[in-house]
Amino acid sequence: MLRRGLLTWVSRVGGVLVFLCCSLSLLYVMTCSPPQSDEPPLGHALPRRGSNHPSLGGTGPGIGTGAGGTGGGGGAPAQSGGSPGVQSYQVLLQEREEQHRHYISSLKKEIAQLKEALQERSQQLKGVQESLKRGSGGPAEGQEAGIAPQGGGPGETHGARSQQADIQEFLRSQLSKAEVTAGIRLPSEYAVVPFESFTLQRVYQLEMGLTRHPEEKPVRKDKREELGEVLETALLSLNTPSTQRGAAEKTQTSKVYAPSDFIEGIRRTERDKGTLYELTFRGESTHEFRRLVLFRPFGPLMKVKNDRVDTANVPINIIVPLSRRTDKFKQFMQNFREVCVRQDGRVHLTVVYFGNEQMSEVRSTLENMSREVHFKNYTLLQLDEEFSRGRGLDVGARAWKGGNVLLFFCDVDIYFTADFLNSCRLNTQPGRTYCRTICPDTRDKSPTVSLTPLCLHSSGKKVFYPVLFSQYNPTLIYGGAEHIPTVEQQLVIKKDTGFWRDFGFGMTCQYRSDFINIGGFDIDIKGWGGEDVHLYRKYLHSNLLVVRAPSRGLFHLWHEKHCADELPPDQYRMCMQSKAMNEASHGQLGMLFFRHEIEAHLRKQKQQHNTNPKKT
Template identity: 55%
Template structure:
């Protein structure tokens, strides 16, 4: 019985060992066999490709991928070639324009003239740089001949302005100015970050817009624009300064047009309330300029209220009788005075076709040259009637034009004057209009220097008294 039990035990142990060895062998095969790139199972499946077919499919997929990649590169190269050709054509057109301005046709150029024109252009730009005040200053006859600089940072521009309401900081900075200065800063950063010969690239600093401190610039109208830009240096109390110059090229004709103004009628709209004497002076100038000299004028007077309306009618009737002038309209409104309302009524009352509107104040003096300037530079628009009382309607109209596609010409007129008169700012005005009225009143009363002398009168008198006392003491 013992032998039989021992034999059974040995058989069982052998079976267990065989099973364990089989499992270990299977695990070894699974762990050490090479992985299929297609994720194929080691065990064959129905309708599954063999190992050789799987590798061929993988190679075909990679080849297709490379083919698409090459096709993408070829497309990018083609696009770059087109861009290069476009830039080359633009350069040719620029050279052609410069040659036309210089008076030499492209056909007159001998062989190799393309290189010569490029050399001529470089020489011209270098000449502009030499003529400008870049490396050294020039002798000036007085302080008024100096072209001032502007200071700028990443987000602000500071200008030299005159007048009490002008602030040296330009708010907001115009888009063209932002783009211009950003281009100058970007060019400077590219230069700073370009490696020099012998530089250690591992320790080289990379400059960013945050390193820009400030810059100054000024434009000489016939030469170009100078930029001086200052950046932080590599060490404390060290700075990097770069100077750039954008030269101007020769004049290029943009357009030629013939403007006929024979039948261009101007409708002068004047809102008025009382102020008969001022209106009498206005009509004296109107007789000379608009009736005798120009003759293509219609006058529209919009009068608010009933006081002194007879005097206004009498002035118009006298002008009509003596000058044989019939082109005027008098409109009476029994309302509180509103310049915006008056201008709107005066503009809408016109029913005789197209007319050029001149919104005018009774204190404005103008010449016949100004009327022609109006005809040359003005276009009709719309108008806001919601603004009551003093000021604001002209600014609102100006801002409305800025948001349109009209070309807004902002320039001083040498033949237009606002005659002095005392200003009064009503307490009924909103805060913003009251502030504008007070600023206009301050500029109207005296110059900056005169107002300063009034403000510091006590200090000036004390100084004069002290000087007089010292003079008397020295004489005795």
């Protein structure tokens, strides 16, 4: 009886244990199985020109339909070497392996930079030791053998003083060379370095910058702090005289100078010497003033970095949103064929087309170019919706499946050179983020299991926002349509042919990872303008370094601009301002405005000449 009850109890306990083990095993498999992913492994470097690498668009054109359609990849599907779970796990392992390689390469680069900095410091230390030897009249035996002196001896103190004296002498030489106490002979009025004037609240400037304001309250932090430091130094000098004569004058008056006593200041900067400040304060009486002259000398140049930049394996994915305008697209493709295919050879083209009208012409243009120059690194995406530049660029950037590629957001009316493509590569740097997720193998009996991603971030990220040169209306520049030269001959950077489009932020070079991490475009913005400014401000509010510089190889070709009545008031105003600035320079528009007066004057002169001919 006892034995039968014991066997029943043991069988029940065994059944419960078997059920618990099965449940735990099922839960473990569900938790640690690799995620299913349809994305192919991360691509590697782009091959040289003429190659047909699948990471640059595969083996031919492709057309993706719909908002999320992709095309142009065209590569053959991955061959199955096992179950889908095994394939996904292999893809995950390849991604982690590539992240490991990127992280190791970044560490090697940082180690090389540290070695270079250490070598530079060693050379500086050697120079200090040589100055110590010269100051003491000769080295000791221990120093001759390479043994550094222990402690802070008199020779070391003398060397530090000598180095400080050298710096002071250099700064005084900067002051003596600058145009402070006396003028210098200048060849013409164009060589004059003008002053800027400023008060407590405003700066009155000749170089107006992006704001176009002749006067403004300083917005940039460096300008505000510069003027604040100058005013603080001037007040300190007025209230605490350093000489006996100044102290005697200070005892005769009880005036304590405050910022409210500041009237006006002027400043100017000589780029190779320093900045001169002249500040005027109210004095003791109505007709008395105090004038202070300050000078901020520039120090010697310092080497910050000396890197070797290899751009041989840096492809660029040029993304162009398009709706109709097939004539402009054909002109764009002529420039693309010459610069990107024949000269550079490391470029992929992604065209995002909106609608169905003229779609066949765009496809035909791409296919003809592909046959003629054997170029297949392009993707054609089609979106059956209303045109939105931000939407098109966002879809084009996310459609790329070949790894972290360098993106160039471009428009169909842009002309660029091969030098610009190199500038695009040199002025961008991806944000280096190394992440890994640890999930143990089923054969691993280690008790420590971590399912949390481990991410290490490092600095050195850059995005490039070039300032392009915008062309004026060629009909106005060259005096009629019959006198307009070829496009290549029109690309001249002069004040009468165009202007730096510093208010435009649509053309930009940035890595896909930075674009995705920053949040991409605001796709709710429809039609013309606004989406590029929102993205630009996102980067300004981040820790990324925004490189903003004029580009001599990037041009905006003139085209007639239409501002739709359906645009919101702010977008319509921006469109009209851009339209006005695109036509001609200030002087040329003035000549057009007064054209009737000029013609009347010429007619009057001609009549007077006919009435009173010159005697021969």
